[in-house]
């Protein structure tokens with residue numbers, strides 16, 4: 001089967017925000033197609049990772065031939081460290097959930113890094129028919145829950161987040177994909193996503209760009225800035241939350257640490 005991504009309009013090609021959204025949406029369509037091919041388990045995971053990566057690499061080579069790319073599924077070309085602009089992509093975030101139809105908690109991440117900072121980003125959630133992006137930043141609705149809700153990994157929730165939830169009198173909302181969890185804060189499905197113990201730049205770059213554009217608080221768990229396009233792309237912790245929760249979350253972590261978080265389990 002030959003997938004047809006279509007052709008982006010000239011104004012889309014001319015704008016990083018719009019191109020990021022178009023690319024994430026196209027890769028999402030490709031992933032929906034792969035999901036319909038009858039594969040299961042590891043075969044479905046591998047097919048999804050590969051198909052979305054290959055499509056994004058082809059499209060980026062076509063529309064941004066001069067820019068560098070850092071992809072979870074590609075070889076890390078360190079030329080990106082000297083590049084003016086780098087596209088940081090996670091072709092399929094929440095691979096585990098992608099392989100468990102009809103779950104909808106998986107995403108495509110496309111971010112742009114330029115001059116030391118994230119300048120654009122898009123997170124597609126194909127099963128929701130939504131592509132959150134910095135070109136048309138989402139408006140965070142008023143909070144509908146008096147009790148804070150903390151989005152947490154469904155397969156490997158860090159132990160300290162359970163303690164944090166007790167302190168804040170919050171409830172945990174388990175779901176897959178780092179991008180889906182950050183967008184859940186944008187969508188008022190959760191009020192915070194707090195993670196430590198392992199992750200890479202592609203897991204957070206695009207959703208952090210979108211969350212910032214939507215006015216949410218973003219940082220490392222020690223309150224320092226999230227920094228991208230580093231030599232070592234391991235970026236193990238992140239907070240995305242409604243601004244009014246940031247002080248309490250940072251204070252709890254400063255006091256108790258994140259030590260109990262479990263190491264990578266695959």
Ligand SMILES: Nc1ncnc2c1ncn2[C@@H]1O[C@H](COP(=O)(O)O)[C@@H](OP(=O)(O)O)[C@H]1O
Pocket residue numbers: 072090092093094095096152153154155156175176177178179196197198199200203262263264265
């Ligand atoms: N401890 C850890 N070490 C490395 N990567 C981690 C991790 N915890 C979560 N991640 C990555 O963050 C993403 C979201 O995970 P989770 O759904 O458990 O919250 C997944 O990305 P991928 O699906 O792209 O591999 C996962 O691999």
Ligand SMILES: [Mg+2]
Pocket residue numbers: 072090092093094178202203
């Ligand atoms: Mg990922």
